[in-house]
Amino acid sequence: MSATSPKPFNLKDYPVVIGIDFGTTYSGCSYAFVQNDEVIDIVRWPKQHSNVYPKTPTLNFYQGNSKQMTQWGNAARLEMQRPIARNSVLLKQYKLYLDENIAKDLPPLPNGLTIVDAIADYLNAFHGHVVSELKKGFAKNYGQHQFRYCLTVPAMWSDRAKAAMREAAIKAGLIDASDHRDRLMLISEPEAAALYCEKKCEQFNLRHGDRFMICDAGGGTVDLIVFEIEEGRFGRKLKECTKGHGQSCGSVFLDRRMRKLLKKKFKEYLSTIPASAFETMMDTFVDLIKPQFDGVDDQFIQLPAAMNLDSLNNPAIGLEDGTLVVSAQELKTEVFEPVIRDVLALIEEQLVKAQTMQAIFLVGGFGSSNYLFERVQQEFGARVGLVAVPPRGELAVVRGAVYFGLNPRIVTTRIPRYWYGIDTTTTFEEGVDPPSYRIVRADGSVRCDNRFSVYVKRGVPLDIDNCVSKDFFAYYPHHTTCTLYAADTEDQPRYTLSPGVRKVANFTIPMPALTGVREGEKVDLSIKMYFGEVELRVEAVIKGKTYGTTCTFDAADS
Template sequence: MVLTPSICSHSIALGSQSDFGTTYSGCAYAYAQNEEVVDIVRWPKQNNNVYPKTPTLNFYQNTSSQMSQWGNAARLEMQKPTSRNSVLLKQYKLYLDENIAKELPPLPNGLTIVDAIAHYLQTFHGHVVQELKKGFARNYDQHQFRYCLTVPAMWSDRAKATMREAAVKAGLISTNDHRDRLMLISEPEAAALYCEKKCEQFNLKHGDRFMICDAGGGTVDLIVFQIEEGRHGRKLKECTKGHGQSCGSVFLDKRMRKLLKKKFRDYLQTIPAAAFEAMMDQFVDLIKPQFDGVDDQFLQLPAAMNLDSITNEAIGLEDGVLCLTAQDLKTEVFEPVICDVLALVDEQLQKARSLQAIFLVGGFGTSNYLFERAQQEFGRRVGLVAVPPRGELAVVRGAVLAGLNPRIVTTRIPRYWYGIDTTTTFEEGVDPPEYKIVRADGSVRCDNRFSVYVKRGVALDIDNCVSKEFFAYYPHHTTCTLYAADTEEQPRFTLSPGVRKVANFTIPMPALTGVREGEKVELTIKMYFGEVELRVEAVIKGKTYGTTCTFDADT
């Protein structure tokens, strides 16, 4: 069944503090009729705790490539003695950040990143469906739902396409469904929609600008929006080119792990791995969210530490309790990561020039210490630095709002130059001699020129469409290669530094009556760059056709 947005009776969003998150994932949903956002709060194997998220963990028995447990159940399974040679897959979302993925080891058990995400989403979705059926009873019809998966705004087009591929493989939608049945929503955009709903309590009005700092487990994304009041209600206009990087709270965990290893360096050979992980769990669950940079923190050692003595003044251990001084935590764990986040905020603030508010959202965004440092750095320059109510759910709740009204954000700022490979007039002394082409008619052309479709940093309306006229010989398909660059200056050549191939878009030639083999067929290729996902269509003989997109491994 093909589902179009016009017949959606419900909207559902899959996401969490950072969408399908690096460390946790969650879900919210709404009926289109009343737009009330409802959180899924019950998750398997979480001791009946009502908690609106579940760990992003996959468990694979031994060398199997079939996931057997997920979420908190995966964590519990890994603690069993029989699971010593098994795999607990975590933080694998980072593999979709190309800058980090190059440094990461291959996934175990022959898994691909699409496999890992699809395995998790399939079981995650199955649980969500069961929760929905409890409320919808016989009226539940999965085909009447729109799904909204949130993704970091910093992700490349290839990473977004990988996420869509995994969602299809997980069975959320089928390849025959209307494309809009699954929407990919930018995480900071989703958070902005949530904060916009809370604007009344923050007293923001028409023309005011606010920054979203979406700090999650793996990534931190920032975008500045301006509020536009109009006849059709309040809209949001992106007004700076957003920025982000992988400096989320998992990097605090890595630094904490390093600090603990330094403190217990004389005992590392005897401390069981499970005991070490139990210490890390205490840090993640108790110390990390509440740390304010002032008070020392205390960590209760697990019983199975295998230490000769439970007191060691040299490392701050007394009667089985480890004292972590505020200074050590600041210097060794928090400050290096927090400074990366503050540098991103400062960069956006300089671009925006003036702001009325900075909202910290996401799981890391609710950190007391991050708030204190942001207030300290930017409180005098910005009228309001705030963490909205339930800031860790801002992204998932905002994603539901986006599914209900995809056109609240009217303008976006592209982060890349986009263009195609073309030939133009050769300029002596400017273009490289090896790019020179002399045609049969005597004209001198330059090959490998970057023909710009979209300018980096220049605002685009969500309906922005670039159309180019082409022709093909029936019945052959047409392939168009799209390039992108994140350079400051507009690139001149497709082979210039910083330019990379985004994808090949194949335009399938439909069966046309009355057209002979070898006959020239005119077609228009339309590219939409104002949406979260790049969309390409072809118009042939007055009919619009979708395209298939192929991403190279090195894009």
């Protein structure tokens, strides 16, 4: 977070809103002109002929051990298939590095790349293509300096992960570091999907006070969140009513299980099957079997010619005449059910929290899986009036991002996923506080160090404008720093050193030049923190003027 630029943000300067859904496996983009609200999808992507799927793969190609990305998207996939690409790097599913629960188990990125580099490389090329597509359409009358952006992020990401995404977008050249921060907004993926479903739900006849759940099932993650519709004087607004929950149990986990199943079947032949032939079989699963599998029909995979098998029949593994038959039962138990059971458990948990619900919308690429729909319907159809997949569910997130960019105040209430607080000292309680935290002040008072002073309570709804203001003082002309802590524990933590509490960031409040104030003089200041938005925002008020703060995320703590 950089210091807020003094010039006010004027929406009229940015007549074009671009929504970008940077996904684990695929990324998409839509845009709109502010004056007419019609959302247009980018459907043409380099080296992609079929317009069946309106998104492009999230892939970066690096030649050898270079840090220069030379291809991206589908071109990266094609490049990797060329014989000369043997020692090159195809970077995929790297978005998972920003999920702190998974990142600790992942190997370091190759070629000395950081996660911000990888995302910035991709966004830079992706954005270049988007701009050229816009220039072919009605946007040719506008310059890139008139675009503003809305990027989507998983609901379960930490503040540090969101800050890394903003840093990557700046590094990719979408906006400048000196631009007003609102030129680039972040929105959580299920929230974006909710805006899209709410727009499309005239046909589902949801009314004031009704609650609906978004189950956004993508490649890497499944995110859930429950919203309540509020009809007010100014139209419909959405209120988040459960602390959303997400887990990395998206459809790439189906791919991993399928890969295991194929390896098990062909285990005697593995040494002779070329990797490319194996990938061809996996492509059949990903493109054809996964989306339309319904749990009833057996599935067939035509073996690629390059398999090098001595015989085209092997009844033991279901190989008949060069076609591998995978039974519906086998796909259910080995591939689909373990992942889908995770998703059903997440839905159950949100349903219990929300108590009543009128609809469940399945969105995202995995959300359009027939089998997932069947299982959710079977499990929850009787308890929830409607289980539905909105039209173009795989674009729900990116179209919703554009709606949010057009009207950022449409989501009025959010529920924080963490306790937030700062470190303070308070009166020492004998028998409760550990003796090692005990401090005796010069005036004889006994204080307890490392106490967690709560700014925001986890799970308690916050309005979008919610601002926590605390008063401090500093000695002129010194800058003040303040460390923010967060915890996702069930109970409010007592100490900043309690288990589950981690340092989120250090905020530096720069001391402005003040006339008539002597060195060493006390200056009163209040620190205002806004927690109701998608990203944390911290400002300082000194002598009636508001200043932005700089925030550093301490990577060592992740």
